[in-house]
Amino acid sequence: MKISEKDVEHVARLARLTLEPADLTIMTGQMDALLGYVEKLNELDTEGVEPMAHAVPMSNAFRDDEMKPPIGIERALQNAPAAAAGCFKVPKIIE
């Protein structure tokens, strides 16, 4: 096994997902199979190979420090599940 149910639960917490016990078992099995499959990359010696983060080798894309009009409060909040006084509302953050 490449991954245990306990690992999968931890990953689910990081990803803010919950898995019912039955789903946890299925997910663990599928993740295990996929992680087993991707093991094949270890057949390759990548010593000294540069990792590739971008499809096209480029650098330095900038914008000038110039103001653009904002979209406006109404537009900003138009899809908000809950809003009040121009703000998005969320359940209280327990401190």
Next chain:
Amino acid sequence: MNSRYEVVIGLEVHVQLTTKTKIFCGCSTGFGQSPNSQTCPVCLGLPGALPVLNRQVVDDAIKAGLATNCQIAPDSIFARKNYFYPDLPKGYQISQFELPICEHGWLDIETEGSGKKRLGITRIHMEEDAGKLLHNEDNSSSVDLNRACTPLLEVVSEPDMRSSEEAIAYLKQLHQIVVYLGICDGNLEEGSFRCDANVSIRPWGQKELGTRSELKNLNSFRYIKQAIEYEVERQIDVIDAGEKVVQETRLFDPDAGVSRSMRGKEEAHDYRYFPDPDLLPLQVSADWVEQVRSSLPELSAAKLQRYQDEMGLPVYDAGVISADRQLAEYFEALVEQYNQPKICSNWVMGEVLGALKEKNLTIDQCPVSPELLAGILQRIDDNTISGKIAKTVFEEIWQNGKTADQVIEEKGLKQVTDTGEIEAIVAAVIAANPGQVAEYRAGKEKLMGFFVGQVMQASKGKANPGMANALLKKKLTEM
């Protein structure tokens, strides 16, 4: 200093930059606008929106790096720091992790406790700020994303400080530098310069560091000092009680003067940093660095030295004037027009700062420009007015913005240097004060001051004091 434990402090400072727009979008960075009025798809983290780096942020980061003796990395990258929080719209913060733009810098500080000392700067990196959370009465929180995506530099020091005094000296110097560079407004209360402190203690002589706690929410130099000192005492108590210091984040409460653990309320973080595929690698050429270097203002430490070495100012004057970039610029403009630095520093520190303080203004709001002030000093030099009248002229100019010559002319403040005129006044003063004359002649020479005063009063301050003095002496002796 504690006799048993050595204190070890490292600081992480978030410097909010004064760019017009946010780091990855064209929204304004202005403070105090209505919630969410300064937002767009990018800083709201809407689906499909993409970041584009503000070039000014890179310039500012290079400036900060050069001013703190860092190496500027030819290649650096932006990374995503992944975590969920309502003030973080995308579910990740764009920051730098591996390959920050500046590394390996230092600052020299001087404190009473430890003298001169060099403190290391590990790195400076660019990142976006989060939004603001407001906690409501009704068991909810409100999210305002105006501040989201505003540019920050995070300046991370080495754990080189050994007392709160050193920490404050470091912070004050860093603060002065970023304000001097014009890249930060330096406002601690509005959060433009925020500090987290990592504090640990260890028995003297021990090499490895003790377990540290991270102090957050330190928004004034005073609180930082208090929080560090409180934390040191707390850790000593913990160890003395036979317990172990736990690594944790603590929130300082300035009202109570204590810090509280946030332990248990935050899960173990796994930020899953990886290079942001939406942003290209940043390459800073040597030419770019040189271009920025040549645009750097002379920093306060250099001015402090130059004012003493080249202008002959006392260390106190040099310190006061070099501490504030705009004050220093005012002073330098004044010296440019009136090349007697010590007289200039006297006026700047005396009349100018005094009047500003009284009116609660800053130097950039000073109604008497360096040119106008130089005009006053020149008139003292050529005996047109006395030093005392000059103060009156200064006040007049403050009010109406006219030149020294205009004020002197209009108010008739020109010094009386006509010997005949002064002689007449001297004669009148002598005639009016026979008693004092007799005493003077009997040897009470201190009374000369009284006679000069009388002459000045009679001339409404316009008599040349030197001439009045000489004529009085002559007359009184001749009698």
Next chain:
Amino acid sequence: MKFHDLTIQEIRQKLRSGVLTSVELTQACLARIKATDDRLNAFITVCEEEALAAAAVADQQLAAGDTGLLTGIPVAVKDIFNTLDIRTTCGSKILANYVSPYDATVVAKLRQQGAVIVGKLNMDEFAMGSSSENSAAGVVRNPWDTERVPGGSSGGSAAAVAAGQVVATLGTDTGGSVRQPASHCGVVGLKPTYGRVSRYGVVAYASSLDQVGPVAGNVEDCALMLGVVAGYDPADSTSVDCPVPDYLENLKDGVAGKKIGLPKEYFIAGLDPDIKRAVEAAIETYRQLGAEIVEVSLPHTDYSVACYYLIAMAEASSNLARYDGVRFGLRKDIGKGLTGMYQQTRTAGFGDEVKRRIMLGTYALSSGYYDAYYLKAQKVRTLIRHDFLAVFEQVDLLLTPVAPTPAFKIGEMVNDPLQMYLSDIFTVPINLAGTCGLSLPCGLSAGGLPIGLQLIGKPFAEADILQAAYAFEQATDWNARVPKL
């Protein structure tokens, strides 16, 4: 009305000459959608009112002599593109009611050229899938056989063109999501070089791989559509600032003297015999057209699926963090605090495939595993890119199958994600290498299902593969075959 036998240029001619109005054409499209989409489910949103209004405006513009490349032409876009004031769901429950406040750059470009946008096309949720079965809006069906999938993730984009619902569409291709459904539906689909087309406003799946691509009924239309959407966009840091050629200009130049490479790793045992036969016939056609055919090798092909899924899932896990129920989209909150809201929202809002990829991606980036999975995959990606760059030193373009099998039956692969992923073997390497590829019809299976041919070009050499595709299309009649629906 059917568009299969008319190119966009021919329709434009009719519109400009007044033989046909855009309103009539748009009405015909809407009628066709009404008549067929209950069987296909290619559309998530049809915006009849907006489309007819846009068509009326287009007619005025045409009357005034407007020369927009798409003025009055009804098109549709995958529901992954942000469209101002039109719902954008990305095939997900979590965005079921999301109305975007802005247009994606490519949508704005379509509008600038006068296109009439009739609706938003169905897709695998967040573009994650190869079958268009993973949509909150339901399964898309293949117009050639409604028991079968149209391919994915841009299944709606391919099915709509194949069924004659619209003239052309836009899809996105992260690992084959334009080319594979184009192949399964018997239409032309192109994945441009990474950076050729702006990603601004395209809901992100895997940012270093995603690219916008056109789907059309013929090569010429595909070339025209690419010309409309291609080009540098200052709002997308990864878009490339290099001039966009006129893709129609040299379209008919033929392939005589061109060197076409056949990567031997793409002609393997297990390739469906019908596909093998069709692709071999296509090779013969090219030989006859004067191309030189040579065998080449892309030695790291076998590692591309593993490499692709690790990178795509890792990026996706981060890209999909913004669906948190705070600012937009679904929110489920049963009073268990903030973390509870996050978990309930995301658990209820995402489908199984999306969750699986978020989970794997999160794991691949997590502390202790980053080097072994994500970093390793990025290094292998470099090797794969170098394979292509080396081969393009020898040949002008590559010819391969698009998919190992024709369209499979709905539900056939649902329970075996790995098997589904493996079917992307011929398309994902192109995304990893960042270069361009195109799928065009080259035959039918014994069961009457379309088979696609993939042409792969050098970076930014879309014109080359369009030219080669056009030559093949003219030499054969596969493109004239349409599904009976």
